[in-house]
Amino acid sequence: MLFKRSKPQPPAPQKQLSREHSLSMRPARSKLVKEDVVDGGFTRLTYLSAYKPWFAGLARRVGAWDGRPLERKLELDELGSFCWDLIDGDRTVHEMARILAERFGLPAREAELAVAAFLRELGKRGIIGVRES
Secondary structure, eight states: OOSOOOOOOOOOOOOOOOHHHHHTOEEEEOTTOEEEEOGGGOEEEEEEEOOOHHHHHHHHHTTOOOSOOEEEEEEOOHHHHHHHHHOSSSSOHHHHHHHHHHHHTOOHHHHHHHHHHHHHHHHHTTSEEEEOO
16 A cells, blocks of 8 residues: 555653652753842742744734744742752752751651752743753
8 A cells, every 4th residue: 555554653651760860960040041039039030931833833924923032930939939049050959858848847758849849840941950960
C-alpha cells in the first residue's frame, strides 16, 4: 500500500529523579529577570514570556502583536519572597528547605514540599534554572 498509516508510538517515559537527587539540585536565578521590592517588603519579578506559536500567528495576522516578547509580572508573598532571596546558585534545595523550616517553624517534609513546588513553578516560567551539585 502506498499510504499505509503507521501506528503512533507511545511517548518515551520520562526519567524520574530520586528525592535525594532532587534535593541536591542548586537553583539559580535567570539573568533576564528583574526584581523589585513592593509595599510590605514583598518581591515582584518581571520576566519575559513567549507566546504560544498558534496564538502568535493569530495575533500577528490581526495586527495585535508586534513580535516583541510579552513582559509578565509575578508578585511573591512573604514565603515566596523569602525563598526567592535564598536562591543564589550555591544553596541546594535541601538547604533552602531547612532554612525555611527553621524560619517559619515548619516540619522538614512540609518545607521540602513547599520549596519544591515553588521552584517547580518558577522553572515552568523560565525564571530559574537548576544545576546538579
